[in-house]
Amino acid sequence: MSVYDKLKELGITLPPVATPAAAYVPFVQTGNLVFLSGHIARKDGKPWVGQLGKNMTTEEAKGAARAIAIDLMGTLHAAVGDLNKVKRIVKLMSLVNSTGDFTEQHLVTNGASELIGEVFGTAGAHARSAFGVAQIPLGACVEIEMIAEL
Numbered sequence: 001m002s003v004y005d006k007l008k009e010l011g012i013t014l015p016p017v018a019t020p021a022a023a024y025v026p027f028v029q030t031g032n033l034v035f036l037s038g039h040i041a042r043k044d045g046k047p048w049v050g051q052l053g054k055n056m057t058t059e060e061a062k063g064a065a066r067a068i069a070i071d072l073m074g075t076l077h078a079a080v081g082d083l084n085k086v087k088r089i090v091k092l093m094s095l096v097n098s099t100g101d102f103t104e105q106h107l108v109t110n111g112a113s114e115l116i117g118e119v120f121g122t123a124g125a126h127a128r129s130a131f132g133v134a135q136i137p138l139g140a141c142v143e144i145e146m147i148a149e150l
Contacts, residue, residue: 003086014077043064047138049140058108061111091146096109096130096142102132105130
């Protein structure tokens with residue numbers, strides 16, 4: 001099954017690449033690797049604001065991470081033209097806006113990891129880091145970046 005067939009089966013439409021909010025580009029390709037800049041969680045077109053351990057649950061933030069994965073796939077599609085060219089999702093790095101005593105960053109990030117695995121199959125099995133941070137731009141609850149191999 002192609003990546004696009006799987007996305008259609010899941011009812012997912014890939015969004016266009018978001019305009020960068022600062023001095024960077026959405027992606028860079030070097031050799032057979034594509035590096036995607038960090039994408040913040042968005043809800044209804046606005047930053048999905050919240051801090052884990054304060055005013056947001058793990059399940060809510062897991063949904064935000066899943067939404068970011070969809071945005072990342074949209075950017076990756078724009079970068080490579082055809083997601084079926086992706087040989088492997090190499091790594092995700094996730095930043096979770098959280099209080100000092102919140103310890104479920106890995107569970108939040110599963111929202112992205114699980115969807116990537118579902119869409120790309122074995123090529124979606126990736127290395128990962130999940131960090132708790134004191135703040136993310138615009139107050140977003142989660143930011144994730146991706147590296148993919150073509």
